[in-house]
Amino acid sequence: MAKTLRAALVGLGNIAWKFDWSKNDLSTPLTHAGIYKKIKGVELVAAFSPDDRERVLAEKALGIPCFPSLESMLEQTRPDIVSICSPTEFHFEQVKTCIEKEVPMIWLEKPPCASLTEQRALLDYFEELRSPSKIQVNYMRRYMPNYSRLKDAMKEAKGGVKAILISYSRGIWPNGSHLIDLMSFLMDDHFTYEIKWSGGGDSENPSSVLRLNGKIEAFILGLNIPYHCIDIGVIFEDKRLSILHGGLTSTQESVREHEWFPGFFRLVPEETFYTSKEDLSKAMELGLLDLIHAHETGGELVSNLKTSLMATKIITEITKWPGP
Known part of the structure; x- marks a missing residue:
């Protein structure tokens, strides 16, 4: 400057x-x-x-x-x-x-x-x-590195993205908008969508199901609860990556054979990262x-x-x- x-x-x-x-x-x-x-x-x-x-x-x-x-x-x-x-x-x-x-x-x-x-x-x-x-x-979450890493993982996924999971509370405009804008960011701001269903009985926190680019299901869950819920997760063929608590907690779960039921598989937590106030x-x-x-x-x-x-x-x- x-x-x-x-x-x-x-x-x-x-x-x-x-x-x-x-x-x-x-x-x-x-x-x-x-x-x-x-x-x-x-x-x-x-x-x-x-x-x-x-x-x-x-x-x-x-x-x-x-x-x-x-x-x-x-x-x-x-x-x-x-x-x-x-x-x-x-x-x-x-x-x-x-x-x-x-x-x-x-x-x-x-x-x-x-x-x-x-x-x-x-x-x-x-x-x-x-x-x-x-x-x-x-x-501001577009500028946080954990969401950029999630975006990179979506681009590099061999089996593609299977679904996007969003949950929010305290209003779709003040809080849900963060996550829906992040969904757009993760999709490079260029994608088609079709609303398959919308409702949930709460006009301030509606839920919805979208289909992105004709193949990715996006589930948006609006919650009428008094505390902030600002969570997004992406399901891949072999793992699930989630960023929870408005960006404060990032988790990776990978597919492993179930320890109790041979031949069946489940997600197992592998890594958890925490965002500091300095990062925000x-x-x-x-x-x-x-x-x-x-x-x-x-x-x-x-x-x-x-x-x-x-x-x-x-x-x-x-x-x-x-x-x-």
């Missing part, structure tokens, strides 16, 4: 800054503000929120001016990067405003828009203006660095409006699927 980049926050909730400051730990940040504080060459200079109380809290904690108007903040501080951390229903208009104000880099929380219609309209608007702005969608923080950091690199080189981002469109499309169709 040739100059110090000026960063600003839109929205002042947990992912913007509170997760880190509530624990008084900035050594392994998991928020936008925390990552800005960590990265050399980036300075957090301002924030916007329509909430008076949130602005007072953030000004005191972060030591930056907080504005009641997005337009005023953009005009007065001229940030190079804007983090959109507001509720999803505000993303569409706020991203449009940042594009109109020629903000070079936009770090957008997921899901990127409140509907498929909005996201398509935003992409059309972005392309119509031929905007030079770069937009990174913070599906690094994924957030890599997302920001990817955004900066794309801005400087004109390259494509690992996670952007186009790559995230598949997850938005699938979720929209799952939630509207008529059933038998």
Whole structure:
């Protein structure tokens, strides 16, 4: 980076800054503000929120001016990067405003828009203006090495992939979207799908069965439970690889002859790897660095409006699927 980049926050909730400051730990940040504080060459200079109380809290904690108007903040501080951390229903208009104000880099929380219609309209608007702005969608798990290893294993599997297993809780849009976007990432963001069934009786956490590329079954299980379940597994001919607990635990199970029943086979746990908070923080950091690199080189981002469109499309169709 040739100059110090000026960063600003839109929205002042947990992912913007509170997760880190509530624990008084900035050594392994998991928020936008925390990552800005960590990265050399980036300075957090301002924030916007329509909430008076949130602005007072953030000004005191972060030591930056907080504005009641997005337009005023953009005009007065001229940030190079804007983090959109507001509720999803505000993303569409706020991203449009940042594009109109020629903000070079936009770090957008997921899901990127409140509907498929909005996201398509935003992409059309972005392309119509031929905007030079770069937009990174913070599906941070795309930057975690355990998911990249799983992707490589799928490409190298001799017998191919037999099935993908997904389980999530606490809402298909806020949490299930992570896993459905990961499914797209694992499939190189280029695949066909057919919804074979969708339902489950819970509109916030629907379950579904998809067929990918005409041959891979994807089972999506939505759970109405109070704790976070963000798990994905891939079944191969000779093993099962699973990444559990939102990426914190990775396991490999391989096929072995059953010790009690000769001639029959079962999966046997072989390896378990654990992800540290440092690894999660690094994924957030890599997302920001990817955004900066794309801005400087004109390259494509690992996670952007186009790559995230598949997850938005699938979720929209799952939630509207008529059933038998």
